[in-house]
Amino acid sequence: MSLKWISLLLLLQLSCYFSPGSAGKVLVWPTEYSHWINMKTILDELVQRGHEVTVLTASASILVDPNKPSAIKFEIYPASLTKHDYEVIFKKLVDTWTRLPKDSFWTHFTLMQEIIWQFSDNALKLCNDAVLNKKLIRKLQESKFDLIFADAVGLCSELLAELLKIPLVYSLRFSPGHTIEKYSGGLAFPPSYVPVVMSELSDQMTFMERVKNMIYVIYFDFWFQTFNEKKWDQFYSEVLGRATKLYELMRKAEMWLVRTYWDFEFPRPFLPHFQFIGGYHCKPAKSLPKVIWRYDGKKPDTLGPNTRLYKWIPQNDLLGHPKTKAFLTHGGANGIYEAIYHGIPMVGIPLFADQPDNVAHMKTKGAAVRLDFDTMTSSDLLNALKTVINDPSYKDNAMKLSRIQHDQPMKPLDRAVFWIEFVMRHKGAKHLRPASHDLTWFQYHSLDVTGFLLACVATTVFVIIKCLLCCWKFAKTGKKEKRE
Amino acid sequence: MSLKWISLLLLLQLSCYFSPGSAGKVLVWPTEYSHWINMKTILDELVQRGHEVTVLTASASILVDPNKPSAIKFEIYPASLTKHDYEVIFKKLVDTWTRLPKDSFWTHFTLMQEIIWQFSDNALKLCNDAVLNKKLIRKLQESKFDLIFADAVGLCSELLAELLKIPLVYSLRFSPGHTIEKYSGGLAFPPSYVPVVMSELSDQMTFMERVKNMIYVIYFDFWFQTFNEKKWDQFYSEVLGRATKLYELMRKAEMWLVRTYWDFEFPRPFLPHFQFIGGYHCKPAKSLPKVIWRYDGKKPDTLGPNTRLYKWIPQNDLLGHPKTKAFLTHGGANGIYEAIYHGIPMVGIPLFADQPDNVAHMKTKGAAVRLDFDTMTSSDLLNALKTVINDPSYKDNAMKLSRIQHDQPMKPLDRAVFWIEFVMRHKGAKHLRPASHDLTWFQYHSLDVTGFLLACVATTVFVIIKCLLCCWKFAKTGKKEKRE
Structure with a gap:
């Protein structure tokens, strides 16, 4: 077979896998910060493949910058918050979450719930601003979108999907206690071998760890509420004019794209x-001139001449640099994945959200050392770095994870x-x-x-016993009568 | 970008998906009849991609014909059965299973278990013949295979994998009551919405159907044994020289390739x-001269002049013929999939094994009418055929299934x-x-x-009550003393 024929066959085969049919119209309900960064990777790819992508953006939006040149369209609606308000809310959320007391399980999660509810209340405000904006909704309805794409923790997209009568696809890293995955996704998480997210447990649990895991399951199932559900249920019911529950509406998602892998x-x-x-979101690294350091504050006087400070660095390119030996990380899922992709062992200093869990996963898989931000000393940090650099098992395990990441049937x-x-x-x-x-x-x-x-x-047992008793009585009476 | 460059890029992209690295050596433990036919599709593909495939064949093997020209190697070992014995066993198995009484649940499954145990005993004989053949095992060990591939219901492959210290991959359609999938695969089958295989139920169950499903679950979990496990446990333990259980050894399978899809x-x-x-195993149809009929017996006198008899027909090509309107089938999984692939509505007359369930699935999905082999009349058959041909919903649903089959990220x-x-x-x-x-x-x-x-x-409740009682007693004594 000539090369020309092989190429033609390959073209046919590929077109059968990837052909999007005709271009589609995608509406996006965005979530901020790292959630937006990784969602944008998918949006860029959709645009690349000829789809029309429109992001429904609140005027208060922070990272979703409609003024940056982009092939993505932005439909901006006026919000009842300013960008400054919104930034303050997020800063407070992160600051408080980072400083949550760790010694008491109950206090820790009660305060966490409070923080997330504040976030949830603000999300509800923005949802309100969008959904009750009749002109906007009419415009969206007339635009005849083919699909709405959203982060499952962003909320509101399920209501928009219902109003616009279009299918919904979620992206998701996790929800506290897997509540959304359970009650809206339909997944089961057997407590005996699936550690609850935020428990920092592995799948190889001792008896007491399984007890701990079960307590987490019970707590998240019966006490913890990720969102202030009542408020959402009420709002959704009002807008749709029928009794509606948030988690039930979220079940309408056609597809859940979870931002992890095995x-x-x-x-x-x-x-x-x-x-x-x-x-x-990971990709091969572009070349870098030398090893660099990102730092966004006052330059410390004690800084050695071999350390350079940058406000921003291309993290992925840095991790992919052949001379990179280790990754010192707060354990965000995006960064962890870049380290996995490039096979770099980690020292994790988790701060909040899924970060402690992310680092716990990497530690269990032998690719990271974990440090505690509140208690660590400079020598702890030095030792941790020395360990992941000098003990070859960390590099080996990071490379093993990298091979799993790269060796998939489809990217x-x-x-x-x-x-x-x-x-x-x-x-x-x-x-x-x-x-x-259903x-x-x-x-x-x-x-x-x-x-x-x-x-x-x-009932059967009861009837049988009754019958036996009757027979016995009857026999007894018979005997008595006979004797008499 | 020129076409040449695009081709090169495609080649690179494809090679990154499919490249097998270096060619491997695959050992196959085969199962007979339809199980062999569909396994062979995978073996042919493996050979096509440069791997060396060796099928460990008993001298009694029926369909696995080492004399047919093939790129697949056959390693034949002498069996304690003749080919004739083996054929008689299979014929009896099929004949008895087809004629099982359907009116009594208990009798039906007890007899079914008996039949499968006979099959299981014969499989044990062949396993014995292979595993205790020291010369054969030494040769296999020296051949340094990379992997053993087998049908999970074939048994013995897990023991061979252990003896040869090589990874194991299973192919599987189903096991009665999902026993193997549960206890060796680790899957859970929630009885509320997953109908037990062989129950002929759908996933949309009424209350009484869910009760029926639960009874099936209890029956298969606590009474029914797919294989005569004790015998296998004993044999495996003897060969390995340590206490071994069949289902535990089967857990070693690295991958389960299930021969169904959504x-x-x-x-x-x-x-x-x-x-x-x-x-x-499905592929586009090759062209056919005219519509044909396969029949392997005496030609009936009443046969019309427009019906032709053939001993064998290319079923896939026939189903893919543009003039094919309906598929009259016994409901075997292979045939059902060929009908799905080509979008052909079905009339199912199931006989045994998974066939009643297969037809029930197609009926639920609106692509088939089911007939009962024991009670159907010729007018039932005519009406069923008329229904699937003339009611457009059957063709529509069959086409829907076909689109799902064809529209996958990867074939x-x-x-x-x-x-x-x-x-x-x-x-x-x-x-x-x-x-x-674990x-x-x-x-x-x-x-x-x-x-x-x-x-x-x-304990906590007990201690609290004890304390309260103590306090109460103490208070009472105190009061009494005061009064005195």
Whole structure:
């Protein structure tokens, strides 16, 4: 076969995998900071493939900058917050979360819930601003979008999907206690071998660790509420004019693109409408001139002449530099994935959110040393760095994770875009929707069926005993009569 | 960019997805009939990609014909059965299973277990013949295979994998009651929305259907044994010289390639070491001269002049013929998938094994009408055919399933081969192995943890009540003393 023919065959084969059919119109409900950074990777790819991407942007938005030149469209709506208000809210959220007391489980999570509820209240304000803006909604309806794409923790997108009658695709790193994944995604997290997110446990648990994990499960299932659900339920019900629950509406998502993969996660059950796309934002490094350091404050007097300060550095290129030996990180999921991609061992100093868990995962997989920000000394830091640099097992394990990341049937970004395009092509992915979404919690856990079967057994046993007693009585009376 | 450059880029991209690294050596433990036919598709593809494939063949083997010209190697070992014995056993198995009484649940499954145990006993004989053949095992050990590939219901491959110290990949359609998938694969099948295989239920169950499903779950979990496990446990323990259980050894499988997909299955939970590759044996049809009929018996006198009889027909090409309107099938998984692939509505007359369930799936998805072989009349057959041909919903639904089958990120055969090659490249896929494999059944269900927590709660309540009682007594005595 000539090269020309092979090329033609390859072209046909590829077109059968990637062809998006006709270009689609994607509406995006964005979330700020790192959530926006990694979502943008997917949006850029969608634009690259000829789709029209419109980001519904609040005038208060921080990182979503509609003034930066971009092929992405921005539909700006006036918000009841200013950009400054919004920045202050986020700064407070991060500052407070970072400083949460760690000695008391109860206080820790009660305060965490308070912080997230403040965030949730602000999200509700922005949702209110968008959804009650009749002119905006009419414009969006007339635009005839094919799909809405959003971060599942961003909230509001499920309501917009309902109002615009278009399918919804979520992206997600995690929700506290996996609440969203459980109650809206339909996933099960068996407490015996799936550590609850934020517990910092691994999948190889001792008995007491499994007890701890179970306590986390019970706590998150019965006490902790990720969002102030009542408020959302009420708002959604008002807007739609029918009793609506946030978590039930979120079940409408056709596809969940989870921003992790099995290099990072411990194997756990999932459903066919979940795709694990972790590492999709990573790419080969561009060359760097020398080793550099990012620092955004006053230059310390004690700084050696071999250390340079930069306000911003291309982290991915730095991690991909052949001379990079270790990655000192706060443990954000994006950074962790860049280290995995390039096979760099880590020293993790987690601050908040999923960061302690992310570092715990890397530690379990032998690719990181964890330090405690509140208690560590400079010699702890030095020793940790020496360990991951000099003990070859850390590099080996980081390279193992890197090989898992690179050796996938299809690149995670291509997979993410494939499923978004699939939902547009087929106007949904109903064939992947689990039937459990239509069950109540007691039906899902088969409590009604178990109760019924137990009642049947009890009745049968009761009837048999009654019959036996009757027979026995009858026999006794017979005997007595005979004797008499 | 010129076409040449595009081709080069495509070549690079493809090679990054499919490159098997260096060629590997695959040992195959085969299973007969349809199981062999669909396994061979994967073996041919492996050979095509430069791997060396050796099938360990019993001299009694039926369909695995080492004399047919093939690029696949056959390593034949003498069996304690003749080919004729083996054929008789299979014929009896199929004949008896087809005629199982359907009116009594208990009798039906007890007899089914008997039949499968006969099959299991014969499989044990062949396993014995292979494993105790020292010369053969030494030769296999010296051949340094990279992987063993087998049908999970074939048994023995897990023992060979252990003896040869090589990773194992399974292919599987189903096991009765999902026993193998549960106890060796680690999957959970929530009875509330996952119908048990062989129950002919769908995922949309009424209350009484959920009760029925639960009864099936209980029956298969506590009574039914797919294989005569005791015999296998004993044999495996003897050969390995340590206490070994069949189902535990089967957990060693690195990857499970399940021969269904979400066009056929109802969405249900699975684990990352499961891949659903249903439809991988299907391919575009080659042209046919006219519509034909396969029949392997005496030509009936009443046969019309427009019906032709053939001993064998190319079923896939026939189903892919543009004039094919309907598929009259016994409901075997291979045939069902060919109909899905080509979007042909079906009339199913199931006989045994997974066939009733396969047809039930297609019926639920609106692509088939089901007939009962024991009770159907010729007019039933005519009406069923008329229905699927004339009611456009059947064709529409069949086409919908076909679109789902065709619109995957990667073709199922490529995916199957990718994961086989992955296991060879990485000498396993340990990162996908669920930690539940190392737990006992009561740990897996968190019974120890729940018991411990309940004991803690009970102790606490007991101590509090004791203290309160003490205080009350003390207060009472104090009052009495005061009064005195």
